[in-house]
Each structure stands twice: as C-alpha cells, then as structure tokens.
Amino acid sequence: MRFCLLLTPRGRSRTFRSMPIYAESLTSAHRLFLTDHFPGDGCLLSQEGMAAFSADASQERAMPWAVVRPENRGQIEELLKWADSERMPIYGRARGTGRVGNAVPTHGGVVVSMLGMNRILDVDENDFVAVVQPGVVTGDLQAACIDRKMMYPPDPASVKYSTLGGNVSTCAGGLKAVKYGVTRDWVMGLESVLPGGKVLRTGGRSHKNVVGLDLTRLFVGSNGKLGLVTEIIVKLIPLPETSASVLVGFSDLRSSMDGARAVFRSGVLPAACEFMDKVTIQAVRQVGDVPLAANAQAALLFMVDGSEAGVEAEVRQLVTALNESSPVSVEIGRGKDEEKIWAVRRTISPAAFRIRPNKFAEDISVPRGTVAEAVERAHQIGEECGLIVLCFGHLGDGNIHVNIMHDASVPDEVVRACRAKDAVFRLAIELGGTISGEHGTGLTKASFVSEQLSQEEIGLMTSIKQVFDPNSIMNPGKGW
Ligand SMILES: Cc1cc2nc3c(=O)[nH]c(=O)nc-3n(C[C@H](O)[C@H](O)[C@H](O)COP(=O)(O)OP(=O)(O)OC[C@H]3O[C@@H](n4cnc5c(N)ncnc54)[C@H](O)[C@@H]3O)c2cc1C
Numbered sequence: 025m026r027f028c029l030l031l032t033p034r035g036r037s038r039t040f041r042s043m044p045i046y047a048e049s050l051t052s053a054h055r056l057f058l059t060d061h062f063p064g065d066g067c068l069l070s071q072e073g074m075a076a077f078s079a080d081a082s083q084e085r086a087m088p089w090a091v092v093r094p095e096n097r098g099q100i101e102e103l104l105k106w107a108d109s110e111r112m113p114i115y116g117r118a119r120g121t122g123r124v125g126n127a128v129p130t131h132g133g134v135v136v137s138m139l140g141m142n143r144i145l146d147v148d149e150n151d152f153v154a155v156v157q158p159g160v161v162t163g164d165l166q167a168a169c170i171d172r173k174m175m176y177p178p179d180p181a182s183v184k185y186s187t188l189g190g191n192v193s194t195c196a197g198g199l200k201a202v203k204y205g206v207t208r209d210w211v212m213g214l215e216s217v218l219p220g221g222k223v224l225r226t227g228g229r230s231h232k233n234v235v236g237l238d239l240t241r242l243f244v245g246s247n248g249k250l251g252l253v254t255e256i257i258v259k260l261i262p263l264p265e266t267s268a269s270v271l272v273g274f275s276d277l278r279s280s281m282d283g284a285r286a287v288f289r290s291g292v293l294p295a296a297c298e299f300m301d302k303v304t305i306q307a308v309r310q311v312g313d314v315p316l317a318a319n320a321q322a323a324l325l326f327m328v329d330g331s332e333a334g335v336e337a338e339v340r341q342l343v344t345a346l347n348e349s350s351p352v353s354v355e356i357g358r359g360k361d362e363e364k365i366w367a368v369r370r371t372i373s374p375a376a377f378r379i380r381p382n383k384f385a386e387d388i389s390v391p392r393g394t395v396a397e398a399v400e401r402a403h404q405i406g407e408e409c410g411l412i413v414l415c416f417g418h419l420g421d422g423n424i425h426v427n428i429m430h431d432a433s434v435p436d437e438v439v440r441a442c443r444a445k446d447a448v449f450r451l452a453i454e455l456g457g458t459i460s461g462e463h464g465t466g467l468t469k470a471s472f473v474s475e476q477l478s479q480e481e482i483g484l485m486t487s488i489k490q491v492f493d494p495n496s497i498m499n500p501g502k503g504w
Pocket of ligand 1: 118
C-alpha cells in the first residue's frame with residue numbers, strides 16, 4: 025500500500041493511501057456466481073428491479089450492478105469472500121431511510137438488502153436482552169418488548185420503518201436520547217461478517233464487559249464500512265409505568281432556553297425535551313389547531329416517564345421551574361391526551377412544505393448552552409441567502425434540525441440553499457458542535473468531514489478501516 029500527500033478541497037493537507045482498485049463491471053462469471061448463490065428473486069439484475077435500491081431518503085441516486093437478498097449468514101460469508109477476491113464494491117442496505125446517501129451504491133457493485141434477515145430471535149426477561157437479526161424493524165422489536173413489560177428505548181422518528189441493522193450502522197438517535205441515550209448505548213453485542221467472509225462476534229449478553237477494546241462500539245455508526253452486521257444483542261430495561269407530556273409556549277426563543285435550563289437545574293431529567301422556533305410554529309399553525317397561546321414565538325415540548333406517582337411529581341416540579349421564565353401557555357397531556365401534544369411535533373415536516381416545496385433537512389448538534397445562538401444565526405444565514413430557515417429539534421441533546429426551505433426547480437434558489445447549508449455546517453463547527461447529530465455524513469456531507477475531524481482522526485479511522493477491509497470494498501465513496 026503506497027501513501028501520498030494530497031490537498032483536500034478545503035486546502036488542508038492529508039495523507040491518503042493509494043486509490044483502491046475495483047471491478048469495473050459485472051462479468052458473466054460474476055453474474056453466474058450471484059445467481060447460483062442467490063437463486064430465484066434472491067438476485068436482481070434488471071434495471072427495473074434494481075431501481076428501488078439505487079436511492080435512499082436523501083434522494084441521492086446511483087444504480088448498482090446487482091442486488092442480492094440473503095436469508096442467512098452463510099450466504100453473506102460466501103458473498104464477502106467472493107467480493108473481496110473480485111474487488112467488488114459492497115453496499116449493505118436495509119429500509120433506505122437514511123438521509124445522507126449512505127446506502128447509495130456510488131461505485132456500482134452489489135447492494136446487499138438485509139431485509140430477508142428479519143427475525144426476532146429472543147426477548148429475554150431474565151437477562152433483559154433481545155437478540156435480533158438486522159432486518160427487524162425497530163418498532164416491531166419495541167412492540168415485542170412492551171408485550172413483556174420491557175423497553176428498548178432508542179426511538180428515531182423513523183422507528184416504524186427503519187431497522188435495527190440500519191439503526192446500529194448509523195447509531196440512530198431519537199426523541200428520548202436526552203434521558204436514554206442513542207443506539208450506541210444499547211448495543212451489547214454483534215455478529216458481523218467481514219470482507220473475506222470471516223465471522224466476528226463481539227460483546228455478548230453480559231451487561232458489563234471491560235475486557236479489551238470495545239469492538240462492538242466500533243461497529244456502531246460505522247455505516248457498513250467495516251462489515252455486514254448479521255445479529256444484534258441489545259439491552260432492555262423495565263417498561264416505565266406511565267408518561268405525561270407538557271407543551272409550553274414562550275414569547276421568545278431566549279425565554280424558552282431559560283425555561284429548559286430551569287427544568288434541568290430543578291433536577292428533572294425529561295425523557296424528551298424538544299423545541300420549536302417561531303417559523304416552525306407559524307408553519308404548524310397553517311395545518312391545524314395548535315395548543316399554544318396565540319402570542320407564542322417559541323415552544324418547548326417535554327415528556328417525563330416513570331411510576332404514576334413519580335410522573336405526577338415531575339410534572340409539578342417541571343411546571344414550577346418553568347414559571348421563572350414566564351411561559352405564555354402550558355398544556356399538560358396525560359394518557360390519551362399526550363397524543364394531541366405530540367401531533368404538533370409530527371406535523372412539522374408536512375407543514376414545512378407549505379413554505380417551499382423542497383428543503384435541506386440538516387441535523388447539526390451544538391453544545392446545549394449555545395442552541396439559542398445557533399438558531400438565531402441560522403435565521404440570519406437564511407435572511408442573507410434570501411431563504412426561510414426553520415429550526416426545531418432535540419434541545420436536550422443540542423441537536424437542531426435546520427430546515428433550509430427552497431424550490432429545487434429555481435436554479436438560483438438551489439445555489440443560495442447550498443450556500444446557506446455550507447454556512448450552517450461551519451456555524452456548527454465554530455460553536456464547538458458537529459455537522460451531524462444523528463444522520464451521519466454519507467454523500468451529502470462528505471466534503472465537510474475534513475473540516476470537523478482532524479487529519480490525525482481521519483488517518484486513524486482510515487487505518488482502522490483497513491484492518492477490517494484491506495481492499496476497501498465496503499461502502500466505498502462515503503465520507504472518510
Ligand atoms: C422520516 C424520517 C425520520 C428520521 N428520523 C430519524 C431520527 O429521529 N433519528 C435518526 O438517527 N435518524 C433518523 N432518520 C434517518 C434514518 O431513519 C436512520 O439513519 C436509520 O437508522 C436508517 O435505517 P435503515 O434501516 O433505513 O437503513 P438504511 O438507510 O438502509 O442504511 C443506513 C446505513 O446502514 C448500513 N446498513 C444497513 N444495514 C446494515 C447491516 N446489516 N450491516 C452493515 N451495514 C448496514 C447501510 O449501508 C447504510 O450505510 C430519519 C429518516 C426519515 C426518512
């Protein structure tokens with residue numbers, strides 16, 4: 025392997041290994057291998073059949089040369105042994121709900137749909153663990169746990185569609201991350217197949233394990249760049265008895281941030297702590313009734329969970345703490361009424377499209393104390409670019425969804441939206457934050473990775489990838 029020094033697009037020098045060499049097309053021998061090992065509709069080769077596997081929710085698109093649908097680990101072992109020797113690019117894929125193009129086959133190659141491996145293998149009330157195949161939809165696992173009075177907390181907004189394999193590979197976060205953490209915090213063990221076909225098992229069913237380096241965590245968030253995950257062991261906890269939610273309106277953004285700070289300082293750790301800026305509130309008002317005072321210019325949305333008595337006490341404590349910041353309205357939802365409150369949050373995405381038909385939905389994360397500044401400056405960036413910017417998100421994690429609204433059919437608007445997006449990423453980095461809190465970098469943010477990560481960090485990550493994937497066949501063309 026040779027090394028050379030290159031200048032990145034943004035002018036920082038970086039050490040690169042020589043470019044990997046890939047198969048240039050699918051030969052008849054390749055086709056034979058794939059159709060032999062994935063008989064029937066286990067292998068797709070037609071353009072129509074493969075089209076659905078060419079894009080994800082980012083709407084980035086590239087056609088693969090073949091799609092395979094394994095049903096067991098053995099097939100994946102054979103596939104990765106063959107792919108490594110043929111230098112065939114391999115793209116793991118689940119439900120394709122990723123927002124940054126991570127599952128898009130930029131170098132042709134073979135897309136491996138993991139949806140055929142979708143069995144919940146075990147939900148164990150003694151060990152408090154679940155064992156699943158990667159194609160299990162996360163909401164289905166949650167339901168199976170609830171039936172046994174247990175909880176798997178990670179709850180990306182895509183929970184009803186996205187899979188455990190996708191969530192593990194992207195380290196998905198969600199509404200309840202402020203109290204329960206993200207996917208990384210719940211994965212106890214993995215089985216993966218590496219390029220070359222070797223099976224690697226890391227971690228296990230033991231809730232504590234400090235022997236050696238944490239290879240399980242290395243795989244979480246690795247976006248299919250180290251190997252294909254074939255089995256996942258996650259941690260479970262007892263299901264909270266109940267929950268309640270509180271929607272609070274404020275006259276301005278700064279007061280809402282003061283309100284959130286007062287709640288945390290009072291000792292309450294909410295299960296969810298969301299915020300909406302004034303543009304978001306205006307948008308959701310256009311599509312229905314919103315239980316917020318007419319003069320609300322910012323809003324917070326809390327959920328607390330636990331025992332009946334504990335939740336009641338926390339709601340009281342939370343409302344008292346909020347009083348210091350003079351909210352203009354407080355709406356409490358218990359039981360079925362909680363739904364009314366969360367409906368407001370769920371309306372944001374469809375409501376945003378009333379502003380403009382397209383959006384860049386970015387997910388920067390900043391230190392929690394700088395959220396107000398980040399939101400104000402994001403609005404300023406929008407004004408400078410002549411565009412509406414709408415901010416909402418997981419305040420408890422400093423994770424802001426910055427939506428840059430535009431019309432993709434107007435070329436000048438697209439140019440200005442891209443300029444705004446670049447400025448928002450730079451703002452996140454300047455404030456000590458990150459260009460992605462949960463979606464990852466994939467294709468759409470790839471050029472910014474070298475602005476956030478140091479040369480040393482990228483060099484180490486590249487070296488680690490090389491240990492697992494010396495021929496760089498796994499998900500090439502993405503980020504680092
Ligand atoms: C409406 C909507 C709401 C969303 N809300 C959230 C949110 O709240 N929080 C959040 O974090 N994300 C969110 N997302 C993004 C997306 O749902 C997550 O990134 C999710 O984890 C992707 O899961 P998937 O099953 O669709 O995986 P895919 O998109 O198919 O794949 C994602 C990545 O995982 C890799 N991969 C998949 N399976 C495997 C495997 N078995 N082995 C190795 N690699 C694999 C792929 O190669 C790819 O790099 C949202 C997306 C949408 C469309």
